[in-house]
Amino acid sequence: MDKTAQITEHLLHFSPDALIVINERREICYVNETAVELFRYPASDLLGKALEVLIPERMHTRHADHVAAYMGNPTNREMGVRIADLTARRADGIEFPAGIRLSPFHVDDRKYVAAAVRDITESHQISQALVAAREEADRANRAKSRFLATASHDLRQPLQTIRLLNASMLKLTPDGEINALLAGQSEAIDGMARLLNGLLDISRLESGAIEPKQETVRIADLYANLRSEFEPLTRARGLTLEVELTRATLQTDRVLLRQLLENILGNAVKYTDAGSIKLRCLIKDDELLLEVADSGIGIPEDKIARIFDEYYQVDIHGERRAGVGLGLAIVREVARVLGFSIKITSQVGRGTQVQIRVPGTMLIADTANDALKDVEAPEPPKPGTLRPRLVLIEDNDGVRRAMELFLGLEGFDVVSGGAAADALRLLSNPRGDEILIVDFHLDANNTGLDVIRNVREKLQMMIPAVVASGDMPSVLRMLKEPILLCKFLGKPVDTSELLAAIQDLASANP
Numbered sequence: 001m002d003k004t005a006q007i008t009e010h011l012l013h014f015s016p017d018a019l020i021v022i023n024e025r026r027e028i029c030y031v032n033e034t035a036v037e038l039f040r041y042p043a044s045d046l047l048g049k050a051l052e053v054l055i056p057e058r059m060h061t062r063h064a065d066h067v068a069a070y071m072g073n074p075t076n077r078e079m080g081v082r083i084a085d086l087t088a089r090r091a092d093g094i095e096f097p098a099g100i101r102l103s104p105f106h107v108d109d110r111k112y113v114a115a116a117v118r119d120i121t122e123s124h125q126i127s128q129a130l131v132a133a134r135e136e137a138d139r140a141n142r143a144k145s146r147f148l149a150t151a152s153h154d155l156r157q158p159l160q161t162i163r164l165l166n167a168s169m170l171k172l173t174p175d176g177e178i179n180a181l182l183a184g185q186s187e188a189i190d191g192m193a194r195l196l197n198g199l200l201d202i203s204r205l206e207s208g209a210i211e212p213k214q215e216t217v218r219i220a221d222l223y224a225n226l227r228s229e230f231e232p233l234t235r236a237r238g239l240t241l242e243v244e245l246t247r248a249t250l251q252t253d254r255v256l257l258r259q260l261l262e263n264i265l266g267n268a269v270k271y272t273d274a275g276s277i278k279l280r281c282l283i284k285d286d287e288l289l290l291e292v293a294d295s296g297i298g299i300p301e302d303k304i305a306r307i308f309d310e311y312y313q314v315d316i317h318g319e320r321r322a323g324v325g326l327g328l329a330i331v332r333e334v335a336r337v338l339g340f341s342i343k344i345t346s347q348v349g350r351g352t353q354v355q356i357r358v359p360g361t362m363l364i365a366d367t368a369n370d371a372l373k374d375v376e377a378p379e380p381p382k383p384g385t386l387r388p389r390l391v392l393i394e395d396n397d398g399v400r401r402a403m404e405l406f407l408g409l410e411g412f413d414v415v416s417g418g419a420a421a422d423a424l425r426l427l428s429n430p431r432g433d434e435i436l437i438v439d440f441h442l443d444a445n446n447t448g449l450d451v452i453r454n455v456r457e458k459l460q461m462m463i464p465a466v467v468a469s470g471d472m473p474s475v476l477r478m479l480k481e482p483i484l485l486c487k488f489l490g491k492p493v494d495t496s497e498l499l500a501a502i503q504d505l506a507s508a509n510p
């Protein structure tokens with residue numbers, strides 16, 4: 001034997017894999033040393049035996065089919081491709097998971113298959129442990145998200161009651177020390193409401209419970225809505241809000257995109273003391289850029305990467321603004337769900353630009369020529385003077401009593417009930433200027449929207465309505481079409497927003 005042949009033979013015999021060759025009749029015609037060691041049979045006990053001797057009995061049929069199929073067409077698989085993880089059996093009956101690679105060959109027109117077999121017990125155990133750990137982590141994460149969602153949802157009812165009672169007490173104590181204490185309490189309540197909303201949003205997004213819708217969204221409309229929402233805030237802080245006209249139209253989820261921009265705009269207002277906030281829309285290369293630029297305090301460069309983390313707040317000059325550090329974590333999650341990316345550039349003392357980058361594939365060709373027409377600034381709201389009769393449907397007793405007290409103190413005539421069915425009874429003798437205020441989640445089978453629909457249908461009157469819900473994003477995504485003369489408020493309802501909604505609806509009521 002020459003040297004090369006000797007080396008080859010040695011390699012073959014002591015290769016790290018057990019090597020077995022079988023013929024067309026599935027008889028073993030070669031085994032190497034490693035195979036002898038692995039299966040603990042002397043070579044003489046294996047040669048000429050059916051391959052099944054190495055396989056647990058319960059798997060014989062399956063295995064025979066497998067081999068027959070392979071023998072029938074052995075070339076349809078790449079040589080050396082691992083075809084399966086099987087269970088093998090040693091002479092002492094002990095079974096082990098085996099990784100097997102097959103490779104067919106011919107000698108004198110006869111078919112053979114060489115199999116390289118390896119005991120994969122260890123990697124098997126590791127991957128099983130990994131799968132288990134992964135499942136456990138997923139389970140824990142889902143449990144955390146569920147807990148957060150439930151907790152923040154259930155905390156809303158008492159918080160709503162506290163907020164309404166606080167507003168009522170403020171009204172009853174026009175000035176003096178107690179009034180100042182109540183005003184402080186009111187700020188704390190606002191902070192807590194923001195925290196709850198943030199927690200609920202982030203847990204819902206992280207748990208994957210949100211499936212984005214694909215809708216046609218005209219940026220001009222969205223910007224007009226954002227302008228009405230933010231104009232009063234910017235005006236109150238002495239800032240100007242500039243909204244660029246645009247014709248861009250996107251295929252995306254309207255509610256989520258709005259939430260994204262609201263968070264970014266909210267920050268721009270919060271962290272800007274003078275100057276302006278600009279909402280722009282640019283098309284660059286193959287992307288659409290929705291940009292919020294402010295002239296505010298800016299973010300130090302080394303902090304930019306961290307501001308998307310939950311609860312992270314840059315604390316320039318030890319100054320903290322009303323916030324809980326969840327806004328940008330929500331932005332990050334919403335952008336992920338929608339397939340956008342976010343870019344922030346900033347200069348301390350000069351301002352910040354946040355860009356939402358939308359891939360060109362989500363852009364829709366510009367067809368509407370009138371897209372620019374309704375971006376005019378909305379009229380500032382008229383001071384509240386109308387006193388419609390209010391019909392309140394709220395199933396939580398605490399919230400209902402507090403709401404009645406608050407609205408009564410504001411000078412409204414209020415009637416209330418705890419069940420969907422009460423609405424018609426309360427409206428049996430309508431004055432004509434009624435407004436419905438309904439909780440979204442009512443008795444098991446009814447929502448606030450059912451109440452509105454039912455009342456409008458039965459009375460043949462377009463009664464305006466306010467719907468309050470602790471889970472507004474879900475309510476808004478459930479809506480198939482807009483409901484006329486209807487306003488949606490997130491719970492815990494902000495009392496001034498509630499009064500503004502009532503005024504708006506009362507003045508729009510035909």
Ligand code: ADP
Pocket residue numbers: 267268270271294296297298299307308312313314315322323324325326327328329352
């Ligand atoms: P917060 O509730 O504190 O606003 P965010 O997650 O929205 O939480 O933002 C994280 C931090 O990033 C903020 O605390 C603030 O320090 C910084 N930041 C965000 N937006 C701006 C901005 N437009 N200008 C300056 N700083 C900002």
